[in-house]
Amino acid sequence: MILFREPDLVLDDTTVSPVSRAQNRVGICTACDGYLLSLGYYRHAGRWMVAARCSACSRALLMVYGDDWSWIEDLPLVVDEVNRHEPAITSLRVSEVPQERLEVVFTPAEIRDMIAFQEGRPYVRQNLYRARAKLERFERLFGVRIEL
Incomplete structure (x- = not known):
């Protein structure tokens, strides 16, 4: 058994420390086609x-490569959830999120148009597209999922 703690x-x-903790897209999940x-x-x-x-599905695996980065095999990986200290993700409407937090990630125009969209008022579609592209970053930073 290989454990990720x-x-x-x-x-x-044997405990092996990471050379890097960079987060990158490294492939496609064979179970669900997620990243x-x-x-x-x-x-x-x-x-x-x-x-x-x-x-998408939270499946974990260990991809093993040779010294020259030629692929060898994929192995199942067990993630130790006990040691994780991530806050629970909460979902809120844009108008319920403190303005200061929104301003860290979104432009004033994006904030204005996200609120307008939720209230059924006219909005600029391009601002909403840009804001949607930033939603994952906002969730990662603040542990809050914005409902759009």
């Missing part, structure tokens, strides 16, 4: 390993 990997009683996002990059026993999790 953030930020380390536990391989047969695989890296949790960490590791170097162990002459191999490169990338721990990844599907952004």
